Amino acid sequence: RKEVEQDPGPFNVPEGATVAFNCTYSNSASQSFFWYRQDCRKEPKLLMSVYSSGNEDGRFTAQLNRASQYISLLIRDSKLSDSATYLCVPYTGRRALTFGSGTRLQVQP
Amino acid sequence: DAGVTQSPTHLIKTRGQQVTLRCSPKSGHDTVSWYQQALGQGPQFIFQYYEEEERQRGNFPDRFSGHQFPNYSSELNVNALLLGDSALYLCASSSPGTHQETQYFGPGTRLLVL
Numbered sequence: 001r002k003e004v005e006q007d008p009g010p011f012n013v014p015e016g017a018t019v020a021f022n023c024t025y026s027n028s029a030s031q032s033f034f035w036y037r038q039d040c041r042k043e044p045k046l047l048m049s050v051y052s053s054g055n056e057d058g059r060f061t062a063q064l065n066r067a068s069q070y071i072s073l074l075i076r077d078s079k080l081s082d083s084a085t086y087l088c089v090p091y092t093g094r095r096a097l098t099f100g101s102g103t104r105l106q107v108q109p
Numbered sequence: 110d111a112g113v114t115q116s117p118t119h120l121i122k123t124r125g126q127q128v129t130l131r132c133s134p135k136s137g138h139d140t141v142s143w144y145q146q147a148l149g150q151g152p153q154f155i156f157q158y159y160e161e162e163e164r165q166r167g168n169f170p171d172r173f174s175g176h177q178f179p180n181y182s183s184e185l186n187v188n189a190l191l192l193g194d195s196a197l198y199l200c201a202s203s204s205p206g207t208h209q210e211t212q213y214f215g216p217g218t219r220l221l222v223l
Contacts, residue, residue, distance in 0.1 A: 004151075034211070043199055043214040044152065087151055095142070095165045097201075097212060099151030 001026050004100035006088055012106045017078050021103040023088030024070040030090035033071050035062060038085045038102065047086070048073075078107045111136055113202050113215035121221045122190050130185045130218045134202030141183040142212060143175060146197040158183050159205070187220075195222045 005024045013019045023033075032051045036044035048055055050071060054063040061074040071090075075082055085102040092098075114133045122128050134141050140159045144152035154167035158177035177183045181202075187194055197219050201212035 008149075041197075041219075043216050046211060046213065049211065095140075095157050095210065096154035096167055097142075097144075097152070098154070101149070101151045 002100075003027060003098045004088055004090060006086075006100035006103045008101060008103060010104040010106050012108060013078055014108055015078055015080060017107075018074065018076045019078055019105065020072050020074045021086055021088075021105075022070050022072050023100055023103075024068075025088075025090040026069070027090060027092055028066075028069060029092050031093055032091045033062070033064065034089040034091060034097070035060075035073050036087040036089060036099075038087055040084075044087055044099075075105075078105075080107050080109060083107045113138075113200055113213055115198075115200050115215040115218050117218060118216065119219045119221075121223065123223050124190055124192060126190050126222075127186065127188045128190060128220060130187075130198050130200075130220075131182065132185070132200030132202075132215055133182045134200075135213050138202035138204045138213075139181050140203045140205060140210070141177060141181065142201045142203070143183070143185045144199040144201065144214075145169070145194075146199060146217075148196075152199055155185070190222045192222050195220060 035047045037047045038044045050062045059076045087102045088100040142157040143155040146152040156166040161177045172188045197217045200215045203210045203212045
């Protein structure tokens with residue numbers, strides 16, 4: 001089983017829609033999680049850190065389910081500018097970050 | 110406040126050649142990590158440098174080597190290039206003093222091996 005698994009998508013949604021992605025992880029020792037967003041041909045940028053059961057930042061909400069070993073990212077009121085690939089990263093305290101392959105979101109007008 | 114910078118932005122090499130990529134960390138950061146990102150994949154960890162020493166390495170062959178300088182900047186060297194080394198090479202900086210050692214990425218160097 002891969003350390004991190006994400007649905008590659010693409011998720012095609014209209015502007016204003018709510019969309020959610022899941023990310024499953026295999027290492028139960030994962031202490032916290034990062035969501036990075038990556039625009040086409042650009043570097044990953046930190047979107048959100050999750051240290052407990054979840055986190056909320058404006059239109060973005062992350063929820064962690066440790067029992068089932070997955071973390072979700074919910075985006076409300078999608079904007080065209082939200083179109084990107086979203087990368088899930090469980091943090092185990094090791095120095096190397098292990099990325100999923102990402103979920104591609106395309107928000108359409 | 111300067112972020113992570115990398116040079117060059119793009120590079121074209123032929124098989125068998127050698128390449129050196131450079132990275133300057135974000136101000137206040139002393140740790141540099143290198144990642145390789147193939148098309149359609151997430152970044153894969155190559156190695157991390159701290160106090161001028163490699164302190165962790167991913168599953169990459171010895172053709173991949175690095176160095177960190179006293180000013181915390183870093184180089185990634187790849188010898189005997191293969192076609193499969195074509196990828197986006199990302200540098201990330203962090204500081205052990207920060208929460209969870211959050212890593213911030215530079216814009217990357219896009220390497221094409223012909």
